[in-house]
Amino acid sequence: MDKAERRKLRFPPDSGTIAWIDPVERPGPDGFMPRIPALVIDESRDGCGVTILYHPLVTEGARLMIQVGELLPVPCEVRWIKDLDEDVLKVGLRYLT
Numbered sequence: 001m002d003k004a005e006r007r008k009l010r011f012p013p014d015s016g017t018i019a020w021i022d023p024v025e026r027p028g029p030d031g032f033m034p035r036i037p038a039l040v041i042d043e044s045r046d047g048c049g050v051t052i053l054y055h056p057l058v059t060e061g062a063r064l065m066i067q068v069g070e071l072l073p074v075p076c077e078v079r080w081i082k083d084l085d086e087d088v089l090k091v092g093l094r095y096l097t
Contacts (some may be wrong), residue, residue, distance in 0.1 A: 023057035027034040047094040
């Protein structure tokens with residue numbers, strides 16, 4: 001998606017904001033089992049962009065759980081993926097809450 005096509009205002013996260021991703025959507029924060037560290041590169045009210053190392057369960061349309069910084073884990077959907085190299089991905093996530 002081109003930046004000109006974005007419908008939501010994006011803003012930069014606090015420097016070094018880390019998120020944790022559970023590659024399986026689980027109900028409630030008690031079942032959250034983070035396995036994938038992610039660097040948050042931009043945020044909006046409805047989602048965020050992150051960079052991660054390749055993981056086979058992170059695919060377009062996948063439903064995951066994410067915890068951004070100190071916030072509670074929330075379900076999200078992978079909207080798009082861009083390969084930065086063979087091991088690193090830039091991923092757009094939309095919150096499902």
